[in-house]
Amino acid sequence: MKNTIVKVEGLSHQYSKDWAIQDINFEIKENRILGLLGSNGAGKSTTMNILCGVLNQTKGNIYIDGINLKENPVEAKKLIGFLPQTPPLHLDLTVDEYLIHCAQLRLVKKEDLRNAVEKAKEKCGISHFSHRLIKNLSGGYRQRVGIAQAIIHEPKLVVLDEPTNGLDPNQILEVRNLIKKIAKDKAVIFSSHILSEVQATCEDIRMIENGHMVFADTLDAFNNYIQANTLIVSLENAPAIETFKEIHNVTAAEFLTPKKVKITFDGGQEIAETIVSLSVQNGWKLREIQFEKTSLDEIFAQLSKKAPSKNAAAL
Structure with missing residues (x-):
């Protein structure tokens, strides 16, 4: 001990x-x-x-x-x-x-x-x-x-x-x-x-x-303090980027390559299930989907925002 x-x-x-x-x-x-x-x-x-x-x-x-x-x-x-x-x-x-x-x-x-x-x-x-x-x-x-x-x-x-x-x-x-x-x-x-x-x-x-x-x-x-808020999705038949931006809780989307999309979202990680379901329905041919790990710098920034202000702490 x-x-x-x-x-x-x-x-x-x-x-x-x-x-x-x-x-x-x-x-x-x-x-x-x-x-x-x-x-x-x-x-x-x-x-x-x-x-x-x-x-x-x-x-x-x-x-x-x-x-x-x-x-x-x-x-x-x-x-x-x-x-x-x-x-x-x-x-x-x-x-x-x-x-x-x-x-x-x-x-x-x-x-x-x-x-x-x-x-x-x-x-x-x-x-x-x-x-x-x-x-x-x-x-x-x-x-x-x-x-x-x-x-x-x-x-x-x-x-x-x-x-x-x-x-x-x-x-x-x-x-x-x-x-x-x-x-x-x-x-x-x-x-x-x-x-x-x-x-x-x-x-x-x-x-x-x-x-x-x-x-x-x-x-x-x-x-691991803060959950991932970014998805990297690989699709054989990717739709237009606006299609991803219209998905509920998606705040941003951009193509990394013609077949790979980075999706930023709010809320829970059920967004992955939504992407999988849409891919099946629309023939996007999903090849890979993974959550992007939050960087230490992002964790630091988010924790800082959660801290009480000095004025609130002062007597």
């Missing part, structure tokens, strides 16, 4: 008269990667700042491995590693010098310093750059150094804010694999507004919009 590393209860925070977030609740178990999604201004950054102990919440509690972050911040923060969107690197230091400095800031014991540095470098694949100045590293390896400083004290929770931002495709793939490696013995929060990154890396999804949690489940559930 996996242990719960993070427990967030009724988290709310108010700036002046406006509530940035309200009643946020979620848990993260060890060995899990949680994707925290949210558009700009949704409340994601506020949640992360509170979670990392940078900001004290107005209401609610956060427990890190059972320790209340607000009541015992020093002990709780010892269990947290954080990589902000812009890694806090000292470019004129070597990799070793920087990581030793970070380990000291994290109160790693003097006798354990060297071992902690070597272990973090090995896990992040940067051992061969020990004596290289950080300013002479590529963007991908700088990001690895940033991740190394976040795990050097063996935290139970690692928080990564947009860790693949600005990297090229090869570097993104390397960082994804590194995050999965880290999650083998830690809980990881991966914050991003890029859905494809979350899809490739995370197992669980929490989405905040207008200060409220609008989705909390697994990635698979997120992918």
Whole structure:
């Protein structure tokens, strides 16, 4: 049975008269990667700042491995590693010098310093750059150094804010694999507004919009949250496009090829039965019919629209 590393209860925070977030609740178990999604201004950054102990919440509690972050911040923060969107690197230091400095800031014991540095470098694949100045590293390896400083004290929770931002495709793939490696013995929060990154890396999804949690489940559930609303139909004797547009609940139709039609619809998926029936009646010679899976971007947009407005949430 996996242990719960993070427990967030009724988290709310108010700036002046406006509530940035309200009643946020979620848990993260060890060995899990949680994707925290949210558009700009949704409340994601506020949640992360509170979670990392940078900001004290107005209401609610956060427990890190059972320790209340607000009541015992020093002990709780010892269990947290954080990589902000812009890694806090000292470019004129070597990799070793920087990581030793970070380990000291994290109160790693003097006798354990060297071992902690070597272990973090090995896990992040940067051992061969020990004596290289950080300013002479590529963007991908700088990001690895940033991740190394976040795990050097063996935290139970690692928080990564947009860790693949600005990297090229090869570097993104390397960082994804590194995050999965880290999650083998830690809980990881991966914050991003890029859905494809979350899809490739995370197992669980929490989405905040207008200060409220609008989705909390697994990635698979997120992918299947909204029913498909598009059909791809292949017909040997396809009628004019207007014929499809006249079908009840069809909102749009277009030919992809002379024999393949894309149909967008509202309502239930019984539209497929209607198409099959019409094909038989009119000799369209239906060859194939399939629902088109809703993309993550469309799911994100639809969930955002369902979120309460900030004005409605404000007191």
